[in-house]
Amino acid sequence: MIDAYQTSSQARVNAALERLFVAPSPELARLYEAMRYSVMNGGKRVRPLLAYAACQALSAAPEQANGAACAVELIHAYSLVHDDLPAMDDDDLRRGQPTTHKAFDEACAILAGDGLQSLAFTALLDPVLSPLDAEIRLRMVSGLALAAGPAGMVGGQAIDLGSVGLRLDQTALEYMHRHKTGALIEASVQLGALASGCATDKDLQALNTYARAIGLAFQVQDDILDVESDTATLGKRQGADIARDKPTYPALMGLEQAKSYALELRDQALTALRPFDAAAEPLRELARYIVDRRH
Numbered sequence: 001m002i003d004a005y006q007t008s009s010q011a012r013v014n015a016a017l018e019r020l021f022v023a024p025s026p027e028l029a030r031l032y033e034a035m036r037y038s039v040m041n042g043g044k045r046v047r048p049l050l051a052y053a054a055c056q057a058l059s060a061a062p063e064q065a066n067g068a069a070c071a072v073e074l075i076h077a078y079s080l081v082h083d084d085l086p087a088m089d090d091d092d093l094r095r096g097q098p099t100t101h102k103a104f105d106e107a108c109a110i111l112a113g114d115g116l117q118s119l120a121f122t123a124l125l126d127p128v129l130s131p132l133d134a135e136i137r138l139r140m141v142s143g144l145a146l147a148a149g150p151a152g153m154v155g156g157q158a159i160d161l162g163s164v165g166l167r168l169d170q171t172a173l174e175y176m177h178r179h180k181t182g183a184l185i186e187a188s189v190q191l192g193a194l195a196s197g198c199a200t201d202k203d204l205q206a207l208n209t210y211a212r213a214i215g216l217a218f219q220v221q222d223d224i225l226d227v228e229s230d231t232a233t234l235g236k237r238q239g240a241d242i243a244r245d246k247p248t249y250p251a252l253m254g255l256e257q258a259k260s261y262a263l264e265l266r267d268q269a270l271t272a273l274r275p276f277d278a279a280a281e282p283l284r285e286l287a288r289y290i291v292d293r294r295h
Contacts, residue, residue, distance in 0.1 A: 003286040005077065006049060009062070013048040013073060014040065016066045016129055020119050034104045034112035039077045042189070042272075044293075046218070046243075047072040049286060054090060054192030054207055057280035058199055067130030067192035068140060070123040075148045076184060078116035079157070081109050088161065120144065124191075140191050147187035155263040156180025160246070174216060178245075181222075182215030185200040189283075202275075204265040209272040210283065217265035218290050223248040224258055262291045 005006050023032035048069035055065035084091040084099040084104060091099055101109035123129050132140075143147060146152055156179030163176065189211035193199040199207075227250050249258040269287040273280050 001281070001287050005053075005282050005285065010045045012052070012062065012066070013022070013045055015068045016070050016123075020123065021165055022071065030104070030108065031115060033110050034100055035115050037103060038081050038109075038112055038116060039074065041097050043077075044105055044295075045073060046074055046286070046290070047184060050185065050211070050214075050283070051192030051195070052190040052243065053280075053282035054189045055196045057207070057276050057283055058193060058196035058198035058203060058258070059241075059279050060198065064131065064193035064197065065189070065192045067123045067126055067132075067137075068188070070129060070194045071120040071140075071144055072184060072188040072191065074116045074120035074123065075144065075153070078113040078120070079184075080155055081113040081116070081149075082187055083157065085109060087156075096212055120148075130195070132195060136194055136197065137235050140194050143190050143194070144187055147183040152183030152187075153181075156183065159267045163247055165245045166247060170252060171247070171260075173252060177219040178212070179217060180221040181214060185215035185218060186211040205277055206272050210269045210287070213265045213269035213272065213279075214287050215288050216261050217269070217287070220249045220258055220262040220265065221291050221293065222295045223250055224255065224262065225293075227255060266291045 021032055021036040021040075023029045051065045051068040051072055052062040053283065055068070056062050078092060081100045083089050084094055085101055097103070100111075100112055104112070121144070124137055126143065130137055130140070130207055136291055148154065150158075156176055159176040160180055163172075168176070186208060189202065189207050193204055193207050198219055226248065249261065252258075253261065266287050270284055273287075276283075
């Protein structure tokens with residue numbers, strides 16, 4: 001089921017994203033080319049899938065979440081462009097292709113990331129992509145800004161860069177990853193639910209519990225794959241975290257215990273979805289996919 005759902009959702013969000021990459025003047029053609037390259041060169045689209053699935057879990061049409069799906073993918077792509085820069089992780093490969101600063105140049109990559117961040121909020125406010133009441137769109141903008149900024153993803157990256165060579169305990173490691181990775185995954189689910197137009201506080205609370213669990217599970221599985229997979233499969237340099245002496249779950253608790261923890265988090269997510277009917281099945285499948293994926 002997840003393969004078909006992923007294919008249809010990827011096609012939906014890719015079509016919506018394409019309309020955002022039309023340069024308004026010839027002078028901006030290279031910048032928009034770099035922005036498009038950074039987003040449209042592959043990717044699993046996990047965050048848009050979560051936005052669509054959360055919207056559908058509340059029995060709304062997935063198209064209502066197009067703005068949310070585009071926004072979270074644009075923020076994710078911008079973060080990757082900046083994380084790959086020499087001043088941060090200094091990576092040459094992303095999704096099996098040269099990173100943006102390699103395909104273009106460092107200055108262009110920085111500007112492309114800046115542009116993608118801005119476009120994310122444009123997508124949420126676009127009446128075609130987000131045909132929603134102004135109050136709901138305002139809640140979505142506020143939620144994404146919080147998740148993407150210093151209290152969320154950016155703060156997590158700052159902690160990550162400051163943790164190289166350190167031996168963090170599990171509490172500190174989870175604090176970092178709930179910000180760096182988890183905050184945007186939680187926002188993906190929240191924005192998708194809000195896009196349904198009928199999310200209650202009880203719905204949002206249950207979905208947030210689900211999202212917190214899979215957000216952490218996603219990072220645990222990433223750390224496991226950095227040990228077990230290979231560069232060709234991952235589409236990025238395998239063993240990069242080990243080479244940089246970054247704190248990871250396998251390093252902290254051992255590989256087998258990390259795998260058990262990922263499964264425990266998956267089960268927590270599935271438990272949180274018990275109040276929802278069959279419309280939430282894509283969310284359940286995504287929880288399983290996140291810990292079963294091999295890249």
